Amino acid sequence: MNRSSRGKFPSPFEVAVPLGCEGWQRLYPYYHVFSEERRTSEESRFWFADRIHHAEPLYPFDAIICEAIWVALSQYNTRVFVMPSALGIDQRIVNGYLYLSPNPVTDPALIEQRAEHFRRRAGYYFEHWDELYEQWLRKTRAHIESLEAIEIRDLPELEAEAVVTEGQGVASGYHLLEAYNRTIENLLKIWQYHFEMLNLGYAAYLTFLEFCKQAFPGISDQTVAQMVSGTDLLLFRPDDELRKLARLAIALDIGPVLKQATSLSKILADLEETENGRQWCSALDEAKQPWFNFSTGTGFYHHDRSWIDDLSFPFVALRSYIEKLEQGGNIERPLDAIRGERDRITTEYAQLVKNDEDRKVFAELLNLARTVYPYVENHNFFVEHWHHTVFWQKMREFGKILVHHGFIASTDDIFFLNRYEIQAALYDLIAAWSVGTDARGPRIWPDEIEHRRRIYHGFRRSPPPPALGTPPESITDPLLIMLWGITQETVINWLGIESAEGEQRELKGCAASPGIVEGPVRIINRTEQLNEVQPGEILVCPVTSPSWAPVFSRIKATVSDVGGVMCHAAIVSREYGLPAVVGTGFGTRLLKTGQRIRVNGDSGTVQILS
Incomplete structure (x- = not known):
């Protein structure tokens, strides 16, 4: 791990190139890498690794997703809605990993000037949100x-x-x-x-x-x-479809067929032999479109295959739901309890507002x-x-x-x-x-691809520093704070852990979902490891994917390396009523499977007990 010095992270120009990865820059467009031509500017800024979306190195083509985000996210801040204190978010690739740098507005006069545009433009969207959202869906x-x-x-x-x-x-x-x-x-x-x-x-x-x-x-x-919280989010619909299919399997008495220890193709073939099986397969086909177009990862990498590409992942969750139903268990999300707690909290705080004007503002903003x-x-x-x-x-x-x-x-x-x-x-x-005639490509690309494959594997063996460059004086971009969880406290925490000597006994992060629990750690770095998660464990991962929702019925809490209060791990934990601490920065590096930890979702801390 690169050490910080003098309150700074490593310079982006000082990050060592992994052995065998020399010349890696040619894999990506020239504008996507650090360069001597922009060194003065690039070295003076703060860059953080985008591990919430891109925890793995980027394949050359997959970087197109980053490019699309780079322009689309930034233009709405800078040119369209005119966020008062935040311009765009810049990007660079280092050793295959994506780094981001927020571009804040610090001049009070310019902030106020931009605020006038923002109030008018954003106000229009807020006033017409429902109709614009329906238009967006169409x-x-x-x-x-x-x-x-x-x-x-x-x-x-x-x-x-x-x-x-x-x-x-x-x-x-x-x-x-x-x-x-x-x-x-x-x-x-x-x-x-x-x-x-x-x-x-x-x-x-x-x-x-x-x-x-x-x-x-x-x-x-x-x-x-x-x-x-307590909203019936569309992103939970794929998991809801699995629950429906599990209940239907129980009703049709085909649970034993679906739990067979054999290939998926054999199970589906056996189901087609009976009327009840065919009825269930018809329901499965109906659920697939569009709900099984659901990536097992973030969806930003080509190797994040979706449920519809490979049914094995949703079928693991389906079988666990069937088994739970057979044992008389409940597989529903605790929506009523979450909504009840939401309403109780809201009412209590609303009563604390004594001023009529403030009470009106509270209601409108809520x-x-x-x-x-x-x-x-x-x-x-x-x-x-x-x-x-x-x-x-x-x-x-x-x-x-x-x-x-x-x-x-x-x-x-x-x-x-x-x-x-x-x-x-x-x-x-x-x-x-x-x-x-003959094309040139067949004579150059096969060898070049093998060379790039070796470079890519070199990237994977060299995890990136969490941040580079000079820590910012202020962080104002709402996306950075809410989604990535990048705040002044986060940066100070990273610097402290980077420079700390000796064993760490506590991690700090964002208090994302309330509750305090203790339990054994299960480190999950890749989707294919999810089958290893045992009931009662605490999931520790770089970041969660929406398609991981079925595993939340088995775990006691979530700890992630990255994320803010509105990242997916935080939202899904609240909707499942599980404690969560996100944005710890180093959870997957400092914790080990089997260790016992205490997750405090109220204070945003993780204590290592063993």
Whole structure:
């Protein structure tokens, strides 16, 4: 681990290159890496590793997601809604890992000038939130349908005669290039939609939080969060579908078939042999679209396969639900209890407000926070999960074409090329096909991909420092605070742990969901490890994925390396009534599976007991 010195994190220009990874910068676009031309500026700023979305190194192509976020997130802050104290969030890649740097506004006069624009523009969205959200849903669904409709076809030996007899005027080479460009443009546009309302959602919640902090000195962040919890979020729908399928399996008496210790294909084949089994399979097919377009990871990496690609993950959760029902257990989320606690807390604090004007402001801000809250989570299903499931499938179709023509050895090798290189490879293929000669790509890309594969594995063996550069004087971006959990306290905590000598007995983070429990640790770094989680354990992970929701019925608490009070781990923990401490920075490095810890979701601390 890199050591901090003089209250600073390592310079981005001093981070050692892993052995065998020299020249790694060429894997990514020139503007996405640190450079001597911008050294003075880059070295003076604060950069933190985006481990909430990108806990793993970036494949060259997968970095397109980062690029889409880079522009979409920042433009809404800087140019569209004009956030008063926050501009965009810059990006750089170091040894394959993504680092972010917030760009704050510090001039009071400029802040006030920007505030005038923000009040008018954001106010319009807040006043028309419900209708704009319905419009958002329509255009996002239509956009996913347009991606699904893109036809990706290999180049034929000869064009069909219809190209001549119908006077079409264009041939297959153009269609292939057009399909690629449309696929890339579709991805970039969905991220424009993604951030259309998200930053406003966080801003509204942060405004409510700040009011509560001022009106109720000493109130905790998670108490404020509890006032907007208990919402029937769309992102829980896939897990709800699994629960429905489990109850149906019990009703149809096919639980034993679904729990067979055999292949999934054999189980599904056995189910088709009976009327009850066919009825259940029909319900499964109905649930798949769209709810099984649900990534097992963040959805930002091509290897985050979705439930619809591989049914083994949801079936593990399904079997656990069936077993619990067979034992007479309850598999429902404790929504009524959570809503009851939400209403109790809200009523108590509302009664503490004595001033009529303040009481009105409290009610208005609470209502706005509850109105925008569902979007903060629900948009994830449409973009990161449903859309990206289709997007990665489309990219594999291009990969199959490049395999067929000898450019790459296997379909997923396409992700070792960045988006510009893929377009160049396709044009190389199209040009050679047009002329009737050999393309250059098959002679260069297979060896280059093997070299890049070795570089990528070198990245994985070298975990990144949590932050780089100079700590900021202030952090004002609502997205950084609410989602990433990056605050002044977080930075000071990171510096303290980085420079601390000896064994750590306590971790500090964001108090994300209330409650205090003790239990054994289960470290989970990858989705495929989730089957190892035992009932009563405490999940410790870099970050959770929405598709991990079924595991929350087995654990006692959650501890994550990254995240703020509105990150997914925090939200899902509150909705399941589990204590959570997020944004510890080093939980997965300092804790070990089997250790006993005490998680205090009220104070945001994790004590190591053994």
